[in-house]
Amino acid sequence: MMYQKYIDLLKESKNLVLTGAPGTGKTFMAQAIAREMGCSKDEMCFVQFHPSYDYTDFVEGLRPIMMSDGQMGFERKDGLFKEFCKKAIKNLIDSAKSIENLSKELSWENKLQQFIDDSIDNDTKFKLSNGSEFTIDEIKGRNIIAHNDSNPKTPLIPINADEIIELLTNNVPLNIVRDIRTYFNRKFGTQPDSYAFIITKAIREMKYKTQVISANKIERKPFVFIIDEINRGEASKIFGELFYAIDPGYRGKKDIRVKTQYQNLVPETDVFAEGFYIPENVFILGTMNDIDRSIESMDFAMRRRFTWKEIKPEDTQSMLDKLECATKAKNVMVRLNNEISKIEGLGPAYQVGPSYFLKLGDNGGNFEKLWNMNIEPLLREYIRGFRKSEEIMEKLRNAYFDTKESNSNINDNELVDEN
Incomplete structure (x- = not known):
């Protein structure tokens, strides 16, 4: 590794x-x-x-968000990092479960999805204990979104799908809504509990049998x-x-x-x-x-x-191994970076990394083109405002091409020991 x-x-x-x-x-x-x-x-x-x-x-x-009445509203939404942490927590929880429990959960998950699809397709109405009716709009993430017109301020109610799966998998007895609060050890009941109670009981009463699916250990x-x-x-x-x-x-x-x-x-x-x-x-x-x-x-x-x-550039120079001119590219990079390190005002933080030399794979291994199009403009930006900038640029160019007089070619076998 x-x-x-x-x-x-x-x-x-x-x-x-x-x-x-x-x-x-x-x-x-x-x-x-x-x-x-x-x-x-x-x-x-x-x-x-x-x-x-x-x-x-x-x-x-x-x-x-767009509300059901066509008006604009707002909802709290998890950011990228918070969503990511929830996925990690679910992995921790699931990895501690037995294959038997995972298989049961997967079977109930499939049945829940079928229940939601049928409810949406048929616009099924469910009745709460207070007499009001609700329908199921969609499943968003791990939330089942119920719609209740009797709640004009908050007609959309999110119900935790994972809690319903847990109630089903563990065959939790549900006689009254409060049984959900008791099972999850919550101090107070919540509005979604009433909906979860109805949905869980409705899934249990579905006519088709739950197909047991074999799951793998997580x-x-x-x-x-x-x-x-x-x-x-x-x-x-x-x-x-x-x-x-x-x-x-x-x-x-x-x-x-x-x-x-x-x-x-x-x-x-x-x-x-x-x-x-x-x-x-x-x-x-x-x-x-x-x-x-x-x-x-x-x-x-x-x-x-x-x-x-x-x-450091040498830590990742293996990136260049896929190039036909890999040895030459590594040696050029070493010479150039050694010269950059000597320049007052630059130093190692301004060295050129191997990512720049990967462009040789696209330009046919043309080192002069790489210098003109990519390396030289970068170095000129580094030394912009320096005294004797042209003199510094000449030293860097000579180091890159390994010459003080002309742009001579470098054989692949040169400077191998410098790596």
């Missing part, structure tokens, strides 16, 4: 930022680390921070949340009160929860109804360019909650 030392560091620290010069392949490495940890597409999430990214995108916020998996360009967003605006929650010392501690800004709008059936926490199988992996001055705007309280690991 090529990235084992980074995996070990991430598992130990929980929060890791890969820093280094541009083009060192930090984003590529972050995704490769997640894959080597055993994460599939569902167990990793990728987001790139930018100046307009905020709390409502990342944690939660109010989003506009493995506990790591969930890696990748934040590219982590320093380009305003950390305090994005994370809000999660500064506390992301601290590695509080990872997975359900008894220490953070009340989010919209906590009063979180349904009591939500896994974060009592506050937010990050489960122990969630890891945060960020990337950042050393030369990006926006690092100075990152809150120190945020920075100290991460471990920082510098990625």
